[in-house]
Ligand SMILES: Nc1ncnc2c1ncn2[C@@H]1O[C@H](COP(=O)(O)OP(=O)(O)O)[C@@H](O)[C@H]1O
């Protein structure tokens with residue numbers, strides 16, 4: 001069975017959600033945090049055999065957000081995908097603590113995270129993946145890319161991989177930088193003013209991430225909300 | 229119309245690249261600039277365009293009497309200066325058509341003219357894509373995203389054809405093109421030319437100049453124009469090589 005759930009800021013803050021995704025079931029979860037509020041929330045996911053979860057989150061809050069996400073891959077061939085984009089500015093403070101436990105062989109987890117930070121925004125991202133001793137055939141990837149648009153914006157990334165098995169395919173990387181000056185020059189040289197050119201580049205950075213999430217009506221709703 | 233006088237430019241660390249360039253480009257003229265790799269041809273285009281990696285230390289660049297060097301990059305473009313880049317940038321998340329629309333809208337806003345309607349814009353785009361024999365699927369691809377070298381160059385010419393600049397600086401647009409693509413690109417260049425416009429072509433090859441006839445040929449060497457002549461100079465260079473200009 002396929003389920004798709006759309007949660008907005010108001011239904012998130014102050015709440016704790018638990019999802020058990022049964023054998024051969026699939027969950028799409030959209031976290032629409034485009035509204036400007038503060039708060040904390042927690043998620044707990046359990047994935048059984050052949051279950052998959054596709055999470056897409058866009059955070060554009062300027063407030064203080066604190067979230068904890070725990071994931072247990074309990075069944076073989078389970079797939080957990082987490083895609084998160086943040087556009088934080090002003091004095092936003094945004095903390096994510098994600099824990100993924102691979103408890104069986106042949107399961108897969110993916111994290112794709114992008115931040116665009118300006119003002120005095122601060123982001124803390126801790127995405128820890130733990131792969132158990134007997135978990136051969138595990139695949140795990142983590143990619144965190146950040147654009148820092150002001151001198152006072154800051155990010156702290158803590159990518160931790162605890163692997164207790166050899167037969168594991170893991171990739172992780174993170175980049176942090178400014179907008180590509182060559183791309184910016186290219187757009188401006190076509191007559192598009194600087195501020196607009198910058199916006200185009202940051203938008204495309206975020207849009208790309210959203211479009212990596214499998215197409216669905218809820219994805220379209222979110223995309224429309226972020227880029228009206 | 230484009231007047232470059234004693235132009236000196238350095239890198240951020242002070243390394244001199246352009247060392248006193250003089251060039252007068254009048255309406256209706258086509259100028260070819262040739263010269264060894266690393267002589268400063270691309271830098272010249274970027275300094276005129278306002279690329280932030282370079283600092284002008286001496287000299288002036290004016291377009292129709294107006295000092296370009298004190299304008300923002302986008303304003304220089306909107307006043308009518310266009311570069312077909314030697315290495316066009318890929319921007320995957322930006323749709324090609326939307327990008328062209330934005331560029332054109334920016335120009336009309338800058339000139340305080342009314343923007344084109346969607347219908348007029350689309351017809352205009354179709355006309356130019358047909359001229360350049362570009363498949364319609366390029367409309368909705370990401371900007372240069374995954375384009376081959378030749379496709380990127382053709383896309384540069386499409387942008388030029390849409391923006392109708394007064395002065396186009398084509399930086400090795402012919403490099404990496406096969407014979408058919410070269411002919412099509414040449415058609416795009418000839419189509420934009422009229423008595424009010426001018427083109428500066430950077431090229432290493434006579435074959436482009438067989439299609440687009442230059443009025444003047446210049447040799448750029450170590451940041452300076454060391455030789456200028458008529459179209460025959462390009463033939464001579466092809467025969468003798470750049471070393472011949474050392475004398
Ligand atoms: N941004 C830059 N940083 C470092 N060196 C540069 C930069 N731009 C140009 N140069 C140097 O300036 C010289 C001229 O480069 P360029 O204008 O690209 O030459 P051409 O286009 O004639 O081949 C070369 O030596 C090149 O390495």
Ligand SMILES: [Mg+2]
Pocket residue numbers: 269270271314399400
């Ligand atoms: Mg060059």
